[in-house]
Amino acid sequence: LAGKSYDVVVIGAGTGGYSAALRASQLGRSVALIERGERLGGTCLLRGCIPTKAFLRSAEVLDTVNSSKDWGIQATGTIDRDGILAFKKRTVDKLVNGLTGLVKARGIDVVSGRAVLDAPGRVSVDGEEIAAGDIVIATGSRPRVLPFIELGDRVITSDRALELDSVPSSVVVIGAGAIGLEFASFYRSLGAAVTVLEALPRIAPLEDEDSSKEVARVFKKRGIKTMAGVSIASVTESGDAVGVTFRSEDASGSAEPETLAAEMCLVAVGREPVSDGLGYEEAGVRLERGFVKVDETLATSAPGVWAVGDVASTPLQFAHVAFAEGICVAERIAGMDPPPIDYTGVARVTFCSPEVASVGLTEEQATERGEDVEIERYSFQGLGKANILRETGVAKVIARKDDKQVLGVHMVGPHVTDLISEAMLLTNWEASAFDVARLIHPHPTLSESIGEAMLALAGKPLHTQ
Numbered sequence: 001l002a003g004k005s006y007d008v009v010v011i012g013a014g015t016g017g018y019s020a021a022l023r024a025s026q027l028g029r030s031v032a033l034i035e036r037g038e039r040l041g042g043t044c045l046l047r048g049c050i051p052t053k054a055f056l057r058s059a060e061v062l063d064t065v066n067s068s069k070d071w072g073i074q075a076t077g078t079i080d081r082d083g084i085l086a087f088k089k090r091t092v093d094k095l096v097n098g099l100t101g102l103v104k105a106r107g108i109d110v111v112s113g114r115a116v117l118d119a120p121g122r123v124s125v126d127g128e129e130i131a132a133g134d135i136v137i138a139t140g141s142r143p144r145v146l147p148f149i150e151l152g153d154r155v156i157t158s159d160r161a162l163e164l165d166s167v168p169s170s171v172v173v174i175g176a177g178a179i180g181l182e183f184a185s186f187y188r189s190l191g192a193a194v195t196v197l198e199a200l201p202r203i204a205p206l207e208d209e210d211s212s213k214e215v216a217r218v219f220k221k222r223g224i225k226t227m228a229g230v231s232i233a234s235v236t237e238s239g240d241a242v243g244v245t246f247r248s249e250d251a252s253g254s255a256e257p258e259t260l261a262a263e264m265c266l267v268a269v270g271r272e273p274v275s276d277g278l279g280y281e282e283a284g285v286r287l288e289r290g291f292v293k294v295d296e297t298l299a300t301s302a303p304g305v306w307a308v309g310d311v312a313s314t315p316l317q318f319a320h321v322a323f324a325e326g327i328c329v330a331e332r333i334a335g336m337d338p339p340p341i342d343y344t345g346v347a348r349v350t351f352c353s354p355e356v357a358s359v360g361l362t363e364e365q366a367t368e369r370g371e372d373v374e375i376e377r378y379s380f381q382g383l384g385k386a387n388i389l390r391e392t393g394v395a396k397v398i399a400r401k402d403d404k405q406v407l408g409v410h411m412v413g414p415h416v417t418d419l420i421s422e423a424m425l426l427t428n429w430e431a432s433a434f435d436v437a438r439l440i441h442p443h444p445t446l447s448e449s450i451g452e453a454m455l456a457l458a459g460k461p462l463h464t465q
């Protein structure tokens with residue numbers, strides 16, 4: 001390894017790193033992909049998107065089986081913890097093997113070990129130095145923990161939760177972002193009593209306010225308690241229980257501490273960048289609260305050094321954002337000129353039940369920008385398909401009043417994480433509801449929610465007033 005030289009050296013084989021490596025090699029560059037973990041894939045494949053969605057699929061099957069009499073089928077489900085873990089493992093293994101084969105087929109050199117940035121153009125892996133034309137930092141993120149919380153067997157983050165050591169009968173989830181909501185939903189489906197505590201004024205705090213309300217409403221119906229505007233005072237593990245003490249400001253401003261006891265506490269208060277002790281600042285790469293500072297081309301402050309994915313100071317931490325950033329950087333290194341990523345146009349997805357998805361501006365953001373907006377809320381109750389699935393949901397479309405251009409779409413309900421892709425095209429292509437209303441959505445499908453909202457915005461609602 002020592003003395004080797006590559007056009008591109010990528011540090012970290014997660015979503016951002018491997019997509020940069022794949023695209024760079026496709027563009028004819030010699031590439032080394034350095035990974036300190038045992039397998040390729042990073043958070044998304046090994047500890048994030050894929051294993052959590054496998055868990056949520058198991059939960060969905062259980063929920064469906066347990067309510068099967070609604071469809072005239074008599075059945076009840078029993079949890080098989082080993083089976084849930086085996087399904088997750090099979091799914092992850094298949095995708096990791098696929099990725100490993102693809103990386104090999106593209107002629108990328110995978111280097112095993114912990115990389116340190118020595119200087120622009122120089123990286124060392126466990127002490128051996130490699131030369132690089134360009135370097136892509138893609139070292140990702142890890143769970144953030146509040147400084148006063150000590151992790152243990154019953155106070156865990158998502159990493160440990162994926163081991164499913166036991167099926168808990170009660171859980172307190174701290175944090176109501178995507179990860180907190182997904183695990184709350186999962187544990188509830190497995191039968192646990194679940195309480196979600198959020199510091200900000202509402203759950204799903206980054207979503208449109210109506211989406212937050214809808215998730216809280218459906219969660220309540222499912223028996224999940226949510227509390228927002230809460231500040232955590234302490235989390236203590238003792239024997240077979242955890243005590244979570246918190247204050248919740250009521251309208252009068254008084255804040256008496258309360259304590260919740262549960263079998264487990266999941267801390268899901270966000271992710272922090274992996275950037276310390278890797279030589280970044282010493283090599284001239286500026287950090288911002290630990291994130292690698294990048295400009296709109298994803299270049300860092302050091303020449304020939306780029307950053308992508310969760311470690312970069314860009315606004316969204318999603319696998320699909322990391323993919324896009326990795327591809328952009330590889331293309332720029334190859335001398336192409338892809339446009340900067342428009343982060344408002346990226347779809348945001350949360351896979352709890354009900355699912356939450358959105359793209360474009362929230363109502364609040366559109367109003368702040370001085371847009372004169374028209375809002376259309378379409379309830380899934382009017383959809384044949386939703387009735388057959390026995391699900392409810394809502395699609396809220398924010399359009400400009402005069403030309404009916406779609407500025408934002410916010411959905412809560414079944415399969416909205418898939419449905420949002422149509423809305424993603426509408427907002428990014430600056431479509432007008434007048435044009436979209438002429439296009440025909442297949443029946444009976446959930447996609448009719450968007451079709452009906454467009455008809456309503458165009459002044460000719462079909463199944464609504």
Ligand SMILES: Cc1cc2nc3c(=O)[nH]c(=O)nc-3n(C[C@H](O)[C@H](O)[C@H](O)COP(=O)(O)OP(=O)(O)OC[C@H]3O[C@@H](n4cnc5c(N)ncnc54)[C@H](O)[C@@H]3O)c2cc1C
Pocket residue numbers: 011012013014015016017018034035036037041042043044045047048049050052113114115116138139140141158179274278308309310311317318319320321322349351
């Ligand atoms: C529980 C959970 C659920 C999620 N669900 C979704 C979802 O449904 N959809 C979605 O879009 N996103 C989801 N995400 C977010 C998504 O996983 C991340 O945004 C994405 O994986 C970021 O990719 P990355 O390449 O930046 O970092 P990572 O995937 O974290 O990869 C970084 C890699 O760098 C390696 N590395 C670090 N330091 C070094 C070093 N010094 N030398 C060599 N290698 C190093 C690490 O081992 C790791 O493999 C989820 C995240 C979590 C935690």
